[in-house]
Amino acid sequence: MPTWNDSPPPTPSDFSYRLIRVPPTKLLHCVILCPKPTGTPTHFFKGHTMPCEGKECPACQEGLLWRWHAYLPCLCTPGHEKVILELTAQACDQLTAARNEYRTLRGLEILAERPSHRPNGRIRITVAPGLRPDALLPPCPDVPAIMLHIWGLDDTKLTSRPGKLGSNRITPAGQNGDDLIQNIGTMS
């Protein structure tokens, strides 16, 4: 017999988020969905940004340095596209004052840009005053689960699956996606 429900079953993870970086030549306008940043040490390894895998990390074994990156789920305008915004530690620090003031980042409207217009130039964040009402925002997704999915990693054991790295792994480019990098492998 079928089981009938009055609403769709909850999904454990929403993977419809596209990974982006702050573009070099455009102002990015986002509303943050998470209460606080989720970050991890990463390596630029074999042409891609990948998480440090700890004890058995192949990049560490090759002596590569790591950099911490934060991954913030956001609604990006125009179009309210759901994205994961990759930020450097320095860029993330610029959100600290707002987080202290509002006790959360969720609902915060930000403008992000690279004033040097270089792809890896420093990121400047401008925070708009006030928070967007929580009820008008989609729920904060499971960021670690999405990032493991993007990186092609198993969520029980951080073991890379060869052949999945660096591909366009979530969604095709959105309407405004031309200058938003889907593949973060281009960073240094």
Ligand SMILES: [Zn+2]
């Ligand atoms: Zn490592």
